[in-house]
Amino acid sequence: MACFFRRSIAAKLGRALQQSEDVFINALSAVPVFKKQSSPVFKLPITVLQSSGILPSTGDIQQQTENLAHQLHQDSVVEEISAGPGVINFKINRKLLVQKMVEPFGGEEDDKFGLNSELFKDLKRGTTLVEYSSPNIAKKFHAGHLRSTIIGNFIANLKQSLGNNVIRMNYLGDWGMQFGLLGAGFGQFGCKEKLKQNPLQHLFEVYVEVNREAEHNEDMKEAARDFFRQLEHHESEAVSLWKQFREITVDEYQHVYKRLGVHFDVYSGESFHQDQAQTVVQLLQSRGLLKTSERGTSVVDLSPAGDMSSVCTVLRSDGTTLYITRDLAAAIDRKERFQFDEMIYVTDKSQANHFQQLFQILLALGHSWADRCQHVPFGLVRGMKTRSGEVVFLEDVLDEARARMLHNMRQTKTTKELENPEDTAEKVGISALIIQDFKGPLLSDYKFDWERMLQAQGDTGVFLQYTHARLCSLLERNEGAQADVVDPSLLLEHTSLNILQHLLRYDEVLCQSAQDLQPRHLVNFLLKLCHLIALAHRELPVKGSSQDVAQARFRLFRGACSVLTNGMKILGITPVDKM
Incomplete structure (x- = not known):
């Protein structure tokens, strides 16, 4: 419904400046709300009009602001227009604001709120392929893979919610010299019985042992190189062992993915492209x-001057x-198979140079679509340790989050009787992990803090879940x-208006997220x-109010709950109804 107000203000600006109203739609933004003071609802920065050539780029900005504000007149939609420092402020008729904002929450389509905004008309639609998670097979899922998994899932969810056809791909690290080491090592240190009992733990132990051995034993290094050569030449015994490792790992x-609420459309891997890689060469x-x-290695010269000062190796000397x-073979194959309009790789920032080289070589090969490929890098998580302080595997982190959340729930007097408290604790624990990860810029490293993450009062995933459960309870108790x-005139209190004015910003926030792929917005x-x-829970009771007031407040809370639910799902959080 923000569209209705933006369109009305844009039409007013279009008439005053003799421009199409469309040019003003994206320039208008909803003003963030403040608890204790009334604020304008929309603002228009004059610098936007200057940079687009609608107003002269020279001259006194404040004078231009005041002149334009003076040319605009209030009407039944906009009841007040004022000039601020370099911005024009628009105050919307409050009763109309309430009427238009609560309207969508009366029917079955309330889960579409904000998603059909005209702000999205310039966003690229079509098929988006997102490659994320991508752990190495034959290794336990390390806590470091959590970031790629949840960031990629958020990007896929966001793109899908905005109407893209999304292909979620897990590109497993299932090829390369490490399998030479593991294959050679398994012959010496492996045990088939242990492989059946605890497969990934045993493969991890073998990998640690063989790496230790290879550090001082040249024969072991040669055996590893030999095993990888056997794999590349499809020798049956080596391939059979590799297949076993791969199936166990997937x-x-x-x-783990099921616990995180993550799914993939395609499980791919480096091994799928070993033959195509030779074709690329x-x-x-x-x-x-x-x-x-x-x-003796084969390289591509990427230096601007062609002087081999910057090269990328594509074949070893053997x-x-x-x-x-x-990766080159995989990208070309994906374009042929999926005809994607954009492809997004989600990996840590240490791989930035790899992707820069990848896109450069694709362009050199004449693949102009490489310009529509993007690397979304992220920083490291520091201090993610379990109580034992050892190497942190993701399952240990998920178990720890669930256990701590279960403990907190048992200590809290307001905790409801739950059919499956472990399942609720799991969902709340995972949402706490996600929100702690998503609060800052993805590129930044951050320090993981168990205590802060699981607080119910601060800005945490627990707080989101608690608010959602409380809203579900209120709506269930007051279904009548x-x-x-x-009646919109019954929601004119400052507390109600603040919620509705805040919801006006939802499409802007999604638009901003779609542009920079950052979940923090x-x-x-x-x-x-x-x-x-x-605040509304305290000041706007539904129970005990007159029927028409109760109905209006119920609608307000239903709308807030709907947006909270949908926003949490885009972030990759499964909302809980009770906790």
Whole structure:
């Protein structure tokens, strides 16, 4: 419903400046609310009109602001227009604001609120392929993979909610020299019985042991190189052992993904592209892009001057492929198979150079669609340790979050009787992990803090879940107050208006998130919404109010709950109804 008001103000500006109203839609923004003071509802920065050439870029900004404000006149929609420092403020008729904002929450389509905004008309639609999580097989899911998994899931959810056809891909690290080490090591240190009992733990132990051995034993290194050569040449015994490792790993990972509420449309892997990687090498050769280094490796010269000052190695001296060779083959294959309009890779920031080289080589091969490929990098998590303080596997972190949340719930007097308290604790614990991760810029490293993460009062995932459960309880207890038509004049208190004015910003927040793929905008929006709801709980009782007041307030809380639910789902959080 923000669209109705934006369109009305844009039409007013269009008439005054003799421009199409469409040029003003994206320039108008809803003003963040403040608890204790009334504020304008929309604002228009004059600098936006200057940069787009609608107003002269020279001259006194404040004078231009006041002149334009003077040309605009109030009407039944906009009741007050004023000039602020470099911005024009628009105050909306409050009764109309309430009427238009609560309208969508009276029917079955309330889960679509904010998603059909005209702010999204310039966003690229079509098919988006998101590659995320992508752990290495034959290794337990490390806590470090949590970030790629939940960030990628958020991006996929966001793109899907905005109408894109999304392909969620898990590109497993299932090829390369580490499998040479593991294959050779399993022959020496592996035990088939232990592999059956605790497969990934045993493979992890073998991997640690063989790496230790290879540090001082040249024979072990040679055995590893030999095993990988056997894999590349499809020798049956090596391939059979590798397949066993891969199947075991995918089964174990799917269990973790289920706990996180994450799913994939495609499980791919480096191994799928080993043969195609050789084709890419031949293509590079035929285009004259392949050079041989002094060490006998095959490289692509990426230096602007063509002086080999910056090269990318695509083949080892023994002719085996590398990670980037297989990534080139994978990208070309995906374009052919899925005809994506954009492809997004979600990995940590240490791989930034890898993706820069990948996109450069694709462009050099004539694949102009490489410009529509993007790397979303993220920083490291520091201090993510369990009580034992050992190497942190993701399942340990999830178990710890669930256990601590269960303990907190048992200590809290307001905790409801739950059918499955462990399941609720799991969902709340995971939402706490996600919100702690998503509150800042993704590129920043951050320090993980168990105590802060699980607080119910601060700006945490627990607070989001608590607010959602409380709203569900209020709506269930007051079901009789649901009505098809409500009187908007009964929601003119400052507390009600603050919630509705805040909801006006939902489409802007989603638009901002879609542009920079950062979840923090949505997280901050939802946390602010929860604070406003907490105040409304105290000041706007439904029970005990007259019927028409109860109906109006019920609609307000239903709308707030609907937006909170949808926003949490986009973040990858499963909302709980009781806790």
